[in-house]
Amino acid sequence: MAFPVVDADYLKEIDKARRDLRALIAYKNCAPIMLRLAWHDAGTYDKSTKTGGPNGSIRNDEELAHGANSGLKIALSFCEEVKAKRPKITYADLFQLAGVVAVEVTGGPTIDFVPGRKDSKVSPKEGRLPDAKQGSPHLKDVFYRMGLSDKEIVALSGGHTLDLTWTFPVIIILFTADYFRELLKGSPHLKDVFYRMGLSDKEIVALSGGHTLDLTWTFPVIIILFTADYFRELLKGETEGLLKLPTDNALLDDPAFRPFVELYAKDEDAFFKDYAAAHKRLSELGFTPASSASKATAKDGTVLAQSAVGVIVAAAVVILSYLYEVRKRG
Numbered sequence: 251m252a253f254p255v256v257d258a259d260y261l262k263e264i265d266k267a268r269r270d271l272r273a274l275i276a277y278k279n280c281a282p283i284m285l286r287l288a289w290h291d292a293g294t295y296d297k298s299t300k301t302g303g304p305n306g307s308i309r310n311d312e313e314l315a316h317g318a319n320s321g322l323k324i325a326l327s328f329c330e331e332v333k334a335k336r337p338k339i340t341y342a343d344l345f346q347l348a349g350v351v352a353v354e355v356t357g358g359p360t361i362d363f364v365p366g367r368k369d370s371k372v373s374p375k376e377g378r379l380p381d382a383k384q385g386s387p388h389l390k391d392v393f394y395r396m397g398l399s400d401k402e403i404v405a406l407s408g409g410h411t412l413d414l415t416w417t418f419p420v421i422i423i424l425f426t427a428d429y430f431r432e433l434l435k436g437s438p439h440l441k442d443v444f445y446r447m448g449l450s451d452k453e454i455v456a457l458s459g460g461h462t463l464d465l466t467w468t469f470p471v472i473i474i475l476f477t478a479d480y481f482r483e484l485l486k487g488e489t490e491g492l493l494k495l496p497t498d499n500a501l502l503d504d505p506a507f508r509p510f511v512e513l514y515a516k517d518e519d520a521f522f523k524d525y526a527a528a529h530k531r532l533s534e535l536g537f538t539p540a541s542s543a544s545k546a547t548a549k550d551g552t553v554l555a556q557s558a559v560g561v562i563v564a565a566a567v568v569i570l571s572y573l574y575e576v577r578k579r580g
């Protein structure tokens with residue numbers, strides 16, 4: 251397939267897709283899976299054969315069926331919603347843009363995004379993505395094959411801060427009338443218990459509304475944040491309920507990796523800086539941006555300002571969409 255022409259029109263579409271993705275990710279609360287989609291499309295790159303990489307091939311049925319990609323179909327369907335509105339943009343660009351936006355709207359660092367990737371219908375054979383059951387030699391084999399360094403392996407692994415296994419999301423539970431709306435879908439009988447206490451029917455109903463704070467009955471707003479939690483948790487050792495995979499332990503045990511884990515756990519700025527650089531490299535494996543495309547991207551300051559606005563917009567969209575849902579159910 252041919253490279254897209256990155257002209258002013260294409261850049262305008264990228265800008266609109268960025269905004270579409272911010273709203274979509276906030277509304278569907280799907281930042282983790284969008285980041286995983288971008289990483290799995292890019293992470294198949296082989297620098298010696300110049301095959302795989304961020305070329306949109308993960309959408310091919312054959313590649314999507316690879317064991318490592320299980321569960322990613324939903325992320326693809328979210329991206330299709332944006333693609334339907336912005337058909338000009340290649341899948342390869344769209345998936346990488348989704349990864350960049352996922353990090354930004356969860357409060358992570360701004361990642362420079364340069365468009366112009368071409369799509370491929372050719373998928374690599376299964377087995378290029380890392381196997382979590384293996385240790386440090388395997389991690390190095392896989393990432394060195396992509397042309398990435400030890401520091402980049404550790405920084406990128408910090409993407410797991412968006413994995414609910416490793417992070418502590420902010421859960422906002424709101425006192426609403428949700429309980430009654432849900433109750434009307436099938437009502438249990440409480441009269442016996444409350445009549446014994448001398449309470450009236452009206453009091454039984456009003457008091458039961460306290461259940462709106464019970465997670466069984468309400469729909470909490472869950473905010474997942476991009477932080478250095480992954481490294482802090484790694485260093486804590488055994489934590490109840492947290493299953494560390496061999497690839498996680500490899501970051502602690504390998505002397506080439508461990509200093510970066512220690513650095514990122516105590517210095518989030520250093521993590522964000524290295525993560526942003528490593529993520530950009532990952533998203534551009536095998537892709538050399540045309541010079542016009544690089545020049546056409548906004549200057550750092552503008553991108554930072556846009557990103558800050560992005561986080562605020564994302565938070566507002568989460569809250570508004572929640573209130574909209576509540577009204578709709580009412």
Ligand code: HEM
Pocket residue numbers: 281282283285286289320321380381382383389406407408409410412413414497
């Ligand atoms: C270092 C090698 C890596 C291994 C072995 C690995 C393995 C895994 C595994 C087993 C899961 C759980 C999947 C599931 O729930 O079905 C996962 C989730 C995740 N991974 Fe990785 N991963 C690696 C690197 C990365 C990188 C480089 C990133 C991004 C920069 C990343 C981002 C994520 C995210 C965001 C999730 C959560 C997805 C969700 O909740 O939907 N991973 N990873």
